[in-house]
Amino acid sequence: MLPRILTIDELQARYRDGSLTPLQLVDEILRRITAGTDPAVWISRVPDAALRDAAQDLMRGAAPGADQPLWGIPFAVKDNIDCAGLDTTAACPAFAYRPPDDAAVVARLRAAGALLIGKTNLDQFATGLNGTRSPYGAPRSVFDARYISGGSSSGSAVAVASGQVCFSLGTDTAGSGRVPAAFNNLIGIKPTRGLLPTHGVVPACRSLDCVTVFAACTADADRVRRIAQGDDARDPYARTAPQQRLPTSGFRFAILKPSEREFFADAQSAQRYADAIARLTALGGMAVEFDYRPFRDAAALLYAGGFVAERLEPLRAFVEQHADTMDPVVRGIIGGAQGVSAAELFADFNALAALRRQAEKAWADFDLMLLPTAPTLYSVEQMQADPIRLNSRLGLYTNFVNLLDYCALAVPAGFRDDGLPFGVSLIAPAFHDDALAALGERLHRATQCGLGVDRSAAIAEPSAPIAVPADERIVIAVVGAHLSGMPLNRELTEPGGSLLRRARTAAHYRFYVLPDTTPKKPGLVQAPGFDGPGIDVELWSLPAAAFGRFVSRIPSPLGIGKLRLEDGSEVSGFLCEAHAVSGAQEITALGGWRAYIAGIQT
Incomplete structure (x- = not known):
């Protein structure tokens, strides 16, 4: 009997002791998918027979070893990331194409032995933070089907949080790899830009896009991120650099001033943020209030100004010829960029440069940030009634991260009295990914809020390393x-x-x-x-x-x-x-x- 939520260590232990085979796992996953109550999670899946064949191929090959650290581990991929043999739709059927090869990150995970289950739903063209902008339906929070799952990586988050896969890939330009994690009690890794190559990913904003990882625990997400990362000559934005350290104790973490804590009248989420501050302090940190204004102003640039033109650039021909096939809200956002001039875009570049200098000064006072991942959580009905304004609210604490070149880790932070989850994000300058994972694992363990939909699940001691950089x-x-x-x-x-x-x-x-x-x-x-x-x-x-x-x-x-x-x-x-x-x-x-x-x- 497998646990409700799948983790890498649990599956690998079962494989080692002979109580589970990849083929048996595939049969259980197919049973879970069939029994699932959310029909909007998947856009396409590897055919059942082909999936069983892939499992048997693993079993005929070498046993799990160091050369295949994800042997037999099931995963899902957001459907704006190429997987050979399956269409890439970006949640727009008229846009669909069949890629000849895997995206770089998918190829690396498959080479590591991971078992692809299928492609998951998303806000069309990765435009949105709510998960309702898709002709394939709106995936829901695993805790209450009346509420949104978060987007744009909606299906990827729900597939993990409901126990249908062990981990999944998403993308993140404005918060799409973090908000769904918060709304489904998951870990969401938003790595340093370029650390995971985006070759084979349908661009949203090419210069800002990141491939992200969802998992139930930090150890799993961090392990996958390390396997998938690395330079790729086909991606002009890919980059590598030595990982940087954070203090393991006595670290200073930035928190919002009371006057800047905007939760849109959601007192429950406000209290969970205060609880997270106390928890991180107990782990050896020192809370430092800071001026959020330059970060908030940078966040506003992502959709309110010239930067939205980058969403149009790779889709211009499609929008001109097939605009009527697009989700109306997405069409309005992307199509609206047709009126942005080069002068407006450069004005925003200059504004961002000024805000970046202000932000750099602020970092002298702290080592990392602790922010709400999202200020509140809306129902599907509320979101569909007010799709632009409410979606904008969800990005209040996420939109600035890629613009200012930071890495982030979304961590569960407990539950509100109504049973809905709340999450926080640890944010640091680029190439602090290892250090955030080490601290995030401690924070998640201290919160004791289960794994995905299973609120009672214990977080096992990780067998895979979650270590600070080893340079010293x-x-x-x-x-x-x-x-x-x-x-x-x-x-x-x-x-x-x-x-x-x-x-x-x-x-x-x-x-x-x-x-x-x-x-x-x-x-x-x-x-x-x-x-x-x-x-x-x-x-x-x-x-x-x-x-x-x-x-x-x-x-x-x-x-x-x-x-x-x-x-x-x-x-x-x-x-x-x-x-x-x-x-x-x-x-x-x-x-x-x-x-x-x-x-x-x-």
């Missing part, structure tokens, strides 16, 4: 008395070490109890050709200077060498000289030091 820190694997809660763990925590994740070694290691050691210590020895259960380890991150001091105190016969983990990666960790375990008690079958200690204490 070194990762070490520990196996014994340095584990969390063990006698020597203080040697890691006191110099500023932080636990990244728990893992397991590859099978070719034996594990022993070293004689005459106080406190008791184990010895991990490489045994080429041995096929054991693997040994539990913890991966810790230490400041580089502290790592040197730590290693210098390690007594013989222990030392630091390269350990291979079961996922195929290598990390520095404790190893023992083989001669020292001659005659020692072997405890390999126990699978780890905790199991041994538990046994001798009972």
Whole structure:
């Protein structure tokens, strides 16, 4: 029996222990899709027979390994992103075409073993933040079908939040990878512009567009983002740079002044924002009120001025010939750009440059922002009655992010008394994506608001790394008395070490109890050709200077060498000289030091 919400670690654990196969998972997903109550989630799907064939192809190939970190993991793709074998419609049937190849990000995920289920609904041409502007219907919030799912990546969010796929791809120009996350209790990663290439994506505003990731937990979303990212010569806006760090404690986070907290009379959402501020403070942050005006003014430029002309540029011929096939609201927005002059556009470029300078000064006072993802949540009926004004409200705290070249992470922040979700966004300058993921995971865990539609689901400890950039820190694997809660763990925590994740070694290691050691210590020895259960380890991150001091105190016969983990990666960790375990008690079958200690204490 699979959990209601699918996560990567859960599925991979089932694959490893033999209780699940990709084919069985496909059958369960098809059952869930058939039983689903929201018919507007999917625009097209991989045919059932072809999906089963793809699952069987995986099973006939190599077992899950480091070369396919997403082996058998089901995902969905917003239907403005190309997937070979399926039409790309951008939610406009008259625009549809059959691409010969996958978009760059889709190709990378499929190469990693991920299993494409189909293409999801969206606000037409990715124009909207509400999810109601599609001839394929309006996907609804998984918590109340009367309410919008958020857009434009509406179907992508609902597919994850309802448990039909493990993760999905969306896009984000104004907030489309964040607002749907907030309205469906999901994580939404809006990466640094260009970090995920947009080759094979129907442009909204080409210079601002981002491919985004939805998942139920930060570990999954972050893992997918890392696999999909990277330069692509076919995308002129693709770029790479070293990831930047944020303080792990004592960080300063910007919050709205009370006078600038606009929730449009939604007191419940206002209170959830205050709760999130308190929660992030408890995690070691210091709240700093700031002047939101330059950011708000930048946000207003995205639709109110010349920048909307960029939406028209790739669609000009289509709009001229097929305007009558478009959603009326979308047609009005994109078609309205036909009257924008080059002079108006350059005036807005200059206005944005001035606002960017003001924003840069503000960042001297804080390290990141904590903002509401959206100020409130509307019903489908309300949105359809007032589509422009209410949609504009939804972008109040998101529209500026791409214009000012920031990255963002949408994180669930609890539920209102009416059972509807609320979300916040962590925002930082470009190339702080790793750091936001590490902090976002802590914030999500502290909020304890479940996963997607399952409000009672626990957030499991991630097996995949969610780590701050390692330019000034070194990762070490520990196996014994340095584990969390063990006698020597203080040697890691006191110099500023932080636990990244728990893992397991590859099978070719034996594990022993070293004689005459106080406190008791184990010895991990490489045994080429041995096929054991693997040994539990913890991966810790230490400041580089502290790592040197730590290693210098390690007594013989222990030392630091390269350990291979079961996922195929290598990390520095404790190893023992083989001669020292001659005659020692072997405890390999126990699978780890905790199991041994538990046994001798009972």
